[in-house]
Amino acid sequence: MSKRIKCTLSYDGTHFFGYQIQPGKRTVQGELEQALEQIHKGKAIRVTASGRTDAGVHAYGQVIHFDTFLSLSPEQWKKALNALLPDDIVIKDAQEAAPSFHARFSATAKEYRYKVRIAQERDVFLRHYCYHYPYPLDMEAMGRALRLIEGTHDFTSFCSAKTDVDDRVRTIYKADMTVRDDLLEFRFIGNGFLYNMVRIIVGTILEVGQGKRSVDSISSALAAKDRRFAGKTAPPQGLYLWKVYYDN
Structure with a gap:
């Protein structure tokens, strides 16, 4: 059997x-x-x-x-x-x-983390495991911007143009960040994520931190439903699929 x-x-x-x-x-x-x-x-x-x-x-x-x-x-x-x-x-x-369990369809939520190294000097041993971003950042503005990501939104502006799904509404239960020494770590928990969604959100939030865009630009980007309104896509090496949540 x-x-x-x-x-x-x-x-x-x-x-x-x-x-x-x-x-x-x-x-x-x-x-x-x-x-x-x-x-x-x-x-x-x-x-x-x-x-x-x-x-x-x-x-x-x-x-x-x-x-x-x-x-x-x-x-x-x-x-x-x-x-x-x-x-x-x-x-x-x-x-x-159980025979009815499905790794993808039984999942109720996923957690992604994204690691950014904010030191001035590159670390050759960490280059494959975090994004080196040696610029001054306004952490308070970034925190406010992240809170605007939380909730149920159409994330068309925050997904790749290659995304092949029509329904781009997702719910983000938690979007926050922690800083320890020179490591900035973003955390996102949601009911689903679109192609490149986390990396585009991170790239956009970093632009807020650098003063290249306002906190309010997050709300404007969500409303626009147009990829051109969000920031650059952060590189892949900082991204981790951290946890998949299931009932029971």
Whole structure:
């Protein structure tokens, strides 16, 4: 009888062409399915994730599911996969899920974080894990701008022109930031996110902090529903899919 296995994993996105499988490219999904195929003695196993991440984007708490006829315990699944996966992917947790569980469609919310290093000098060892932004920032103005992002809005201005969904209304439950030493960390929790949405919001908020745009320009951009009214897209390396929320 088939069982559905749910796994939570972390990965360093630096050397991947994103999560989703692409012919001839190294991807997270490709590595996962290759490991599962080995465990299943050559049988192809399809993996479903909570969502895709782009090239260079990291995950602290991505969630996947797959179906299997093998009778391994959750702990055995965790050990078997980690023994076969490369060093830049790790399974943090495995458990048997209900047959109705779906990594993407059962999710009730997602949390993304974005890390910005605000020191003057570049750190060569952190260049793949945060965005270096060595400019003076008005943190109070940025905090006010972030609060305008919270709530239910049409985020057309804050998504890529490549976005292929018609309904661009999303609810952001929490948009805030913390500063510790020279690391600025943004946190966003919402019921869903559009393509490049977090990176465009971060790029726009940083422009507010630099004085390049007003706090009120956030409201104007939301109302305009036009990508040209928001700021630049922040680069991928600062972005982390932090957590996926499910009922129970």
